[in-house]
Amino acid sequence: MKGYCLNRLIKGIIITVKESDFVSFFKKYSLDLFSFSYIYVPDQLQAEQVVVDSILAVSLKEKELIDKLVKIPSTGFNDAKRLNGKLQILLYSKVASLGKTRSQQLNGSVSDQSGMKSKYSDFYSLGLDRREVIFLKDSAGKSIEDISKILGKSEYEVMAILAGTRDTLVNASSHLQGF
Amino acid sequence: MSCSLQRDSLFGVTPLGLENSESCEKAQFIVGYLDASLSPKKLTEIDEHLKGCDICYGQMLDSTKKFNTIKRSVPHCKLKKTERDHFLEEVSLLSKQIYDKSKGNQNLVIKKQKIEFFKKMMSFLFSRELVLLYIFLGMVVSIEFWF
Numbered sequence: 361m362k363g364y365c366l367n368r369l370i371k372g373i374i375i376t377v378k379e380s381d382f383v384s385f386f387k388k389y390s391l392d393l394f395s396f397s398y399i400y401v402p403d404q405l406q407a408e409q410v411v412v413d414s415i416l417a418v419s420l421k422e423k424e425l426i427d428k429l430v431k432i433p434s435t436g437f438n439d440a441k442r443l444n445g446k447l448q449i450l451l452y453s454k455v456a457s458l459g460k461t462r463s464q465q466l467n468g469s470v471s472d473q474s475g476m477k478s479k480y481s482d483f484y485s486l487g488l489d490r491r492e493v494i495f496l497k498d499s500a501g502k503s504i505e506d507i508s509k510i511l512g513k514s515e516y517e518v519m520a521i522l523a524g525t526r527d528t529l530v531n532a533s534s535h536l537q538g539f
Numbered sequence: 540m541s542c543s544l545q546r547d548s549l550f551g552v553t554p555l556g557l558e559n560s561e562s563c564e565k566a567q568f569i570v571g572y573l574d575a576s577l578s579p580k581k582l583t584e585i586d587e588h589l590k591g592c593d594i595c596y597g598q599m600l601d602s603t604k605k606f607n608t609i610k611r612s613v614p615h616c617k618l619k620k621t622e623r624d625h626f627l628e629e630v631s632l633l634s635k636q637i638y639d640k641s642k643g644n645q646n647l648v649i650k651k652q653k654i655e656f657f658k659k660m661m662s663f664l665f666s667r668e669l670v671l672l673y674i675f676l677g678m679v680v681s682i683e684f685w686f
Contacts, residue, residue: 379638386634387627391618394626398616407616408626412633419637430641480614497574498606499613504576529612530605 382430386415389448392500393455399491400459401466402477402484410462414454422450452502452510456492463488482532490525497522563594569602 390411397410419426429443477484483491492511496502504522508515565588571577572585589596618626663669 379635382638383631383634386630386637390627390630391623394618395614395616398614404618404622408629412629415630415633415637419640423641426637426641430638476614476616480612482612483614494609495613498609499615526605526609529609533608533612 385429385444385447389451390415393451396452396492396495396500397455397459398476399483399495400456400463400488403466406462406466410455410458414451414458417458418447418450418454422447425450449506449509452496453512456511460488482529486525486528490521490528493518493521494525494529498526563592565592566595566598569595569598573599573602573606 393411393414394407397407401407401410425443425447493507496507496510504515504518507518565585568577568581568585572582577585589599
Protein backbone atom coordinates (compact mmCIF):
# COMPACT_ATOMS: atom_id res chain seq x y z
CA MET A 361 0.00 0.00 0.00
CA LYS A 362 2.83 2.36 0.92
CA GLY A 363 4.64 1.53 -2.32
CA TYR A 364 1.44 2.05 -4.32
CA CYS A 365 0.82 5.48 -2.74
CA LEU A 366 4.44 6.53 -3.34
CA ASN A 367 4.18 5.40 -6.96
CA ARG A 368 0.99 7.43 -7.47
CA LEU A 369 2.64 10.45 -5.88
CA ILE A 370 5.74 10.19 -8.12
CA LYS A 371 3.56 9.73 -11.21
CA GLY A 372 1.73 12.91 -10.34
CA ILE A 373 4.88 15.02 -10.26
CA ILE A 374 5.50 16.87 -13.48
CA ILE A 375 8.85 18.51 -14.13
CA THR A 376 8.92 21.60 -16.31
CA VAL A 377 11.88 21.82 -18.66
CA LYS A 378 13.80 25.11 -18.37
CA GLU A 379 13.18 27.60 -21.14
CA SER A 380 16.93 27.79 -21.87
CA ASP A 381 17.13 24.00 -22.37
CA PHE A 382 14.14 24.05 -24.69
CA VAL A 383 15.57 26.94 -26.73
CA SER A 384 19.03 25.35 -26.93
CA PHE A 385 17.46 22.20 -28.45
CA PHE A 386 16.18 24.21 -31.42
CA LYS A 387 19.36 26.28 -31.64
CA LYS A 388 21.46 23.12 -31.69
CA TYR A 389 19.66 21.63 -34.68
CA SER A 390 18.80 24.80 -36.59
CA LEU A 391 22.28 25.13 -38.13
CA ASP A 392 22.18 21.53 -39.39
CA LEU A 393 18.67 22.14 -40.68
CA PHE A 394 19.94 25.25 -42.45
CA SER A 395 22.63 23.24 -44.25
CA PHE A 396 19.98 20.72 -45.24
CA SER A 397 17.59 23.34 -46.57
CA TYR A 398 20.47 24.92 -48.52
CA ILE A 399 20.64 21.84 -50.77
CA TYR A 400 17.10 22.60 -51.99
CA VAL A 401 17.37 26.39 -52.18
CA PRO A 402 20.98 27.55 -52.48
CA ASP A 403 20.19 31.01 -51.15
CA GLN A 404 20.92 32.08 -47.59
CA LEU A 405 17.72 34.02 -46.85
CA GLN A 406 15.46 31.48 -48.52
CA ALA A 407 17.15 28.58 -46.71
CA GLU A 408 16.83 30.38 -43.35
CA GLN A 409 13.16 31.05 -44.03
CA VAL A 410 12.55 27.36 -44.82
CA VAL A 411 14.04 26.40 -41.42
CA VAL A 412 11.98 28.99 -39.50
CA ASP A 413 8.80 27.94 -41.37
CA SER A 414 9.52 24.28 -40.63
CA ILE A 415 9.98 24.88 -36.89
CA LEU A 416 6.74 26.86 -36.81
CA ALA A 417 4.82 24.26 -38.83
CA VAL A 418 6.02 21.36 -36.66
CA SER A 419 5.22 23.25 -33.44
CA LEU A 420 1.67 23.90 -34.65
CA LYS A 421 1.08 20.38 -35.96
CA GLU A 422 2.73 18.48 -33.11
CA LYS A 423 1.31 20.35 -30.10
CA GLU A 424 1.08 17.21 -27.97
CA LEU A 425 4.70 16.31 -28.63
CA ILE A 426 5.88 19.84 -27.75
CA ASP A 427 3.76 19.82 -24.57
CA LYS A 428 5.32 16.50 -23.55
CA LEU A 429 8.77 17.98 -24.12
CA VAL A 430 8.00 21.09 -22.06
CA LYS A 431 6.45 19.21 -19.16
CA ILE A 432 7.97 15.80 -18.59
CA PRO A 433 6.39 13.47 -16.02
CA SER A 434 9.08 12.39 -13.55
CA THR A 435 8.64 8.78 -14.65
CA GLY A 436 9.18 9.59 -18.30
CA PHE A 437 12.82 10.68 -18.55
CA ASN A 438 13.58 7.85 -20.96
CA ASP A 439 10.69 9.03 -23.11
CA ALA A 440 12.22 12.52 -23.35
CA LYS A 441 15.21 11.22 -25.30
CA ARG A 442 12.92 9.33 -27.68
CA LEU A 443 10.73 12.41 -28.13
CA ASN A 444 13.79 14.55 -28.92
CA GLY A 445 14.73 12.08 -31.66
CA LYS A 446 11.19 12.07 -32.99
CA LEU A 447 11.07 15.87 -33.08
CA GLN A 448 14.41 15.97 -34.88
CA ILE A 449 13.13 13.61 -37.60
CA LEU A 450 9.90 15.64 -37.93
CA LEU A 451 11.92 18.85 -38.36
CA TYR A 452 14.15 17.32 -41.04
CA SER A 453 11.10 15.88 -42.75
CA LYS A 454 9.37 19.28 -42.79
CA VAL A 455 12.49 21.01 -44.14
CA ALA A 456 12.58 18.39 -46.93
CA SER A 457 8.95 18.95 -47.95
CA LEU A 458 9.06 22.75 -47.65
CA GLY A 459 12.46 22.89 -49.35
CA LYS A 460 11.17 20.92 -52.34
CA THR A 461 8.12 23.17 -52.65
CA ARG A 462 10.22 26.34 -52.38
CA SER A 463 12.70 24.96 -54.92
CA GLN A 464 9.88 24.33 -57.40
CA GLN A 465 8.39 27.79 -56.77
CA LEU A 466 11.72 29.49 -57.37
CA ASN A 467 12.41 27.19 -60.33
CA GLY A 468 16.13 27.87 -60.52
CA SER A 469 15.79 31.66 -60.29
CA VAL A 470 18.02 31.78 -57.21
CA SER A 471 21.26 33.67 -57.84
CA ASP A 472 24.48 31.94 -56.83
CA GLN A 473 25.82 34.75 -54.61
CA SER A 474 27.79 32.49 -52.27
CA GLY A 475 29.35 30.58 -55.16
CA MET A 476 28.25 27.27 -53.62
CA LYS A 477 26.49 26.11 -56.76
CA SER A 478 29.57 26.58 -58.93
CA LYS A 479 31.90 25.18 -56.26
CA TYR A 480 29.77 22.04 -55.85
CA SER A 481 28.56 21.82 -59.45
CA ASP A 482 28.58 17.97 -59.48
CA PHE A 483 26.35 17.90 -56.43
CA TYR A 484 23.92 20.56 -57.67
CA SER A 485 23.65 18.86 -61.05
CA LEU A 486 22.04 15.87 -59.28
CA GLY A 487 18.26 15.63 -58.92
CA LEU A 488 16.67 16.70 -55.61
CA ASP A 489 15.86 13.12 -54.57
CA ARG A 490 19.51 12.12 -54.97
CA ARG A 491 20.88 15.30 -53.35
CA GLU A 492 18.81 14.85 -50.19
CA VAL A 493 19.82 11.20 -49.70
CA ILE A 494 23.56 11.76 -50.18
CA PHE A 495 23.50 14.86 -47.95
CA LEU A 496 21.66 13.13 -45.11
CA LYS A 497 23.99 10.12 -45.23
CA ASP A 498 27.42 11.52 -46.02
CA SER A 499 27.17 15.03 -44.57
CA ALA A 500 24.57 14.88 -41.78
CA GLY A 501 25.59 11.32 -40.82
CA LYS A 502 22.04 9.99 -40.49
CA SER A 503 21.33 6.26 -40.50
CA ILE A 504 19.48 4.59 -43.39
CA GLU A 505 16.52 4.03 -41.04
CA ASP A 506 16.33 7.73 -40.14
CA ILE A 507 16.69 8.81 -43.78
CA SER A 508 13.81 6.55 -44.80
CA LYS A 509 11.65 8.11 -42.07
CA ILE A 510 12.65 11.67 -43.01
CA LEU A 511 12.03 11.24 -46.72
CA GLY A 512 9.13 8.79 -46.52
CA LYS A 513 10.94 6.23 -48.68
CA SER A 514 11.65 2.57 -48.00
CA GLU A 515 15.10 1.65 -46.68
CA TYR A 516 15.86 -0.32 -49.85
CA GLU A 517 14.93 2.66 -52.01
CA VAL A 518 17.23 4.88 -49.93
CA MET A 519 20.10 2.39 -50.26
CA ALA A 520 19.60 2.10 -54.01
CA ILE A 521 19.61 5.90 -54.46
CA LEU A 522 22.65 6.20 -52.20
CA ALA A 523 24.65 3.61 -54.15
CA GLY A 524 23.82 5.22 -57.49
CA THR A 525 24.56 8.73 -56.28
CA ARG A 526 27.88 7.78 -54.70
CA ASP A 527 28.90 6.16 -57.98
CA THR A 528 27.88 9.24 -59.94
CA LEU A 529 29.83 11.59 -57.68
CA VAL A 530 32.96 9.40 -57.66
CA ASN A 531 32.85 9.00 -61.45
CA ALA A 532 32.27 12.72 -62.02
CA SER A 533 35.15 13.58 -59.74
CA SER A 534 37.56 11.01 -61.21
CA HIS A 535 36.62 12.21 -64.69
CA LEU A 536 37.61 15.75 -63.74
CA GLN A 537 40.78 14.77 -61.90
CA GLY A 538 41.72 12.14 -64.47
CA PHE A 539 42.18 9.20 -62.10
CA MET B 540 17.35 -6.50 -41.91
CA SER B 541 18.53 -8.44 -44.92
CA CYS B 542 19.07 -6.81 -48.26
CA SER B 543 21.28 -7.74 -51.14
CA LEU B 544 22.23 -4.09 -51.54
CA GLN B 545 23.48 -3.97 -47.98
CA ARG B 546 25.73 -6.92 -48.56
CA ASP B 547 27.13 -5.57 -51.81
CA SER B 548 29.34 -2.55 -52.09
CA LEU B 549 27.26 0.61 -51.83
CA PHE B 550 29.34 2.01 -54.65
CA GLY B 551 27.85 -0.64 -56.86
CA VAL B 552 31.23 -1.65 -58.35
CA THR B 553 33.39 -4.75 -58.09
CA PRO B 554 35.79 -4.11 -55.23
CA LEU B 555 38.91 -2.51 -56.67
CA GLY B 556 38.25 -4.16 -60.00
CA LEU B 557 39.75 -7.37 -58.67
CA GLU B 558 39.11 -10.73 -60.27
CA ASN B 559 36.47 -12.75 -58.42
CA SER B 560 39.04 -15.45 -57.60
CA GLU B 561 41.22 -12.81 -55.93
CA SER B 562 38.44 -11.17 -53.90
CA CYS B 563 37.74 -12.00 -50.28
CA GLU B 564 34.24 -12.83 -49.04
CA LYS B 565 34.62 -10.22 -46.27
CA ALA B 566 35.32 -7.47 -48.81
CA GLN B 567 31.58 -6.87 -49.13
CA PHE B 568 31.54 -5.46 -45.60
CA ILE B 569 34.24 -2.82 -46.15
CA VAL B 570 31.84 -0.05 -47.16
CA GLY B 571 29.63 -0.83 -44.17
CA TYR B 572 32.75 -0.76 -41.99
CA LEU B 573 33.70 2.72 -43.21
CA ASP B 574 30.07 3.83 -43.16
CA ALA B 575 29.68 2.77 -39.50
CA SER B 576 26.54 0.86 -40.46
CA LEU B 577 27.76 -2.54 -39.19
CA SER B 578 26.86 -4.02 -35.82
CA PRO B 579 29.55 -3.62 -33.11
CA LYS B 580 30.25 -7.36 -33.28
CA LYS B 581 30.75 -7.31 -37.06
CA LEU B 582 32.81 -4.14 -36.75
CA THR B 583 35.27 -5.86 -34.39
CA GLU B 584 35.34 -8.92 -36.67
CA ILE B 585 36.23 -6.83 -39.75
CA ASP B 586 38.72 -4.82 -37.68
CA GLU B 587 40.58 -8.04 -36.81
CA HIS B 588 40.23 -9.38 -40.37
CA LEU B 589 41.78 -6.23 -41.87
CA LYS B 590 45.03 -6.83 -39.98
CA GLY B 591 45.65 -10.06 -41.89
CA CYS B 592 43.96 -9.60 -45.28
CA ASP B 593 45.78 -7.59 -47.95
CA ILE B 594 42.82 -7.71 -50.37
CA CYS B 595 40.40 -6.18 -47.86
CA TYR B 596 43.00 -3.69 -46.64
CA GLY B 597 43.56 -2.56 -50.23
CA GLN B 598 39.85 -2.20 -50.76
CA MET B 599 39.52 -0.24 -47.55
CA LEU B 600 42.15 2.24 -48.75
CA ASP B 601 40.40 2.57 -52.10
CA SER B 602 36.97 3.00 -50.51
CA THR B 603 38.35 5.58 -48.05
CA LYS B 604 39.64 7.57 -51.02
CA LYS B 605 36.20 7.38 -52.63
CA PHE B 606 34.48 8.40 -49.41
CA ASN B 607 36.76 11.42 -49.12
CA THR B 608 35.93 12.36 -52.70
CA ILE B 609 32.21 12.13 -51.92
CA LYS B 610 32.56 14.17 -48.72
CA ARG B 611 34.36 16.87 -50.67
CA SER B 612 31.56 16.84 -53.27
CA VAL B 613 28.73 17.27 -50.75
CA PRO B 614 28.34 20.83 -49.42
CA HIS B 615 27.81 21.57 -45.76
CA CYS B 616 26.91 25.23 -45.88
CA LYS B 617 28.06 27.25 -42.90
CA LEU B 618 27.05 30.81 -42.08
CA LYS B 619 29.45 33.62 -41.24
CA LYS B 620 29.58 34.54 -37.56
CA THR B 621 27.35 37.64 -37.74
CA GLU B 622 24.83 35.94 -40.01
CA ARG B 623 24.87 32.86 -37.80
CA ASP B 624 24.25 34.91 -34.65
CA HIS B 625 21.37 36.71 -36.34
CA PHE B 626 19.82 33.44 -37.49
CA LEU B 627 20.22 31.79 -34.08
CA GLU B 628 18.63 34.84 -32.44
CA GLU B 629 15.62 34.44 -34.75
CA VAL B 630 15.36 30.73 -33.92
CA SER B 631 15.66 31.33 -30.17
CA LEU B 632 12.89 33.99 -30.28
CA LEU B 633 10.65 31.56 -32.15
CA SER B 634 11.36 28.67 -29.78
CA LYS B 635 10.71 30.94 -26.76
CA GLN B 636 7.29 31.72 -28.22
CA ILE B 637 6.63 27.99 -28.71
CA TYR B 638 7.73 27.32 -25.12
CA ASP B 639 5.50 30.07 -23.67
CA LYS B 640 2.54 28.91 -25.72
CA SER B 641 3.00 25.31 -24.61
CA LYS B 642 3.39 26.35 -20.96
CA GLY B 643 0.25 28.50 -21.30
CA ASN B 644 -1.63 25.52 -22.70
CA GLN B 645 -0.46 23.37 -19.79
CA ASN B 646 -1.62 25.98 -17.25
CA LEU B 647 -5.00 26.11 -18.96
CA VAL B 648 -5.32 22.33 -18.73
CA ILE B 649 -4.43 22.40 -15.00
CA LYS B 650 -7.01 25.19 -14.39
CA LYS B 651 -9.69 23.14 -16.17
CA GLN B 652 -8.79 20.08 -14.09
CA LYS B 653 -9.09 22.13 -10.86
CA ILE B 654 -12.54 23.43 -11.88
CA GLU B 655 -13.67 19.88 -12.72
CA PHE B 656 -12.43 18.64 -9.34
CA PHE B 657 -14.25 21.50 -7.53
CA LYS B 658 -17.47 20.71 -9.41
CA LYS B 659 -17.22 17.02 -8.49
CA MET B 660 -16.58 17.87 -4.83
CA MET B 661 -19.57 20.23 -4.71
CA SER B 662 -21.89 17.73 -6.35
CA PHE B 663 -20.70 15.09 -3.87
CA LEU B 664 -21.10 17.38 -0.83
CA PHE B 665 -24.59 18.43 -1.90
CA SER B 666 -25.79 15.03 -3.05
CA ARG B 667 -29.27 14.02 -1.84
CA GLU B 668 -28.00 11.38 0.59
CA LEU B 669 -25.52 13.75 2.21
CA VAL B 670 -28.07 16.58 2.51
CA LEU B 671 -30.44 14.15 4.28
CA LEU B 672 -27.54 13.14 6.55
CA TYR B 673 -26.83 16.81 7.37
CA ILE B 674 -30.52 17.37 8.27
CA PHE B 675 -30.54 14.24 10.43
CA LEU B 676 -27.32 15.24 12.21
CA GLY B 677 -28.66 18.77 12.66
CA MET B 678 -31.79 17.37 14.26
CA VAL B 679 -29.76 15.12 16.56
CA VAL B 680 -27.53 18.03 17.61
CA SER B 681 -30.51 20.33 18.22
CA ILE B 682 -32.30 17.64 20.28
CA GLU B 683 -29.13 17.13 22.33
CA PHE B 684 -28.88 20.91 22.77
CA TRP B 685 -32.45 21.44 23.94
CA PHE B 686 -32.81 18.39 26.10
